[in-house]
Amino acid sequence: MDENTVFVGKKGVMSYVLAVVTQFNRGAAEVSVKARGKAISRAVDVAEIVRHRFITDAKVRSINISTEEVERKEDNSQTKVSAIEIVLSK
């Protein structure tokens, strides 16, 4: 995975906020925040908290939504899940 990508999952919002802030503080010009399914709301929280509270010169450069196919391990069936990518840049 790209080193400038933070994949938002089920942990608390602030652990992802910290990950994004750390990337910027290491000199990244942009950081991509990605999530799928129910974690999408949390990814939006992460982007909003980063740019309003921590890296106030960060801007939302782009937001993309998409649909990904995921394999369910129980029965090997394919299921679809929505995804989001929010790119923040300084």
Next chain:
Amino acid sequence: MDENTVFVGKKGVMSYVLAVVTQFNRGAAEVSVKARGKAISRAVDVAEIVRHRFITDAKVRSINISTEEVERKEDNSQTKVSAIEIVLSK
């Protein structure tokens, strides 16, 4: 509220999909899908299902994320919540 806006809340995804499809079928050139907090993931599902399954010539014209202040009724305190607006256009 704007008649071309669908506010996604706690109902099932398909009721919002139907609302968006109905707007387009009534001749709307664009429909705005809005949500706050945990409903943000559902709003992304709504947009993805509409454009992949029902209105296949619909495009994502813009996506905006923001932070809104909400008043909590219990104690009249202000709390912040993330919001999304996805504009679909034909």
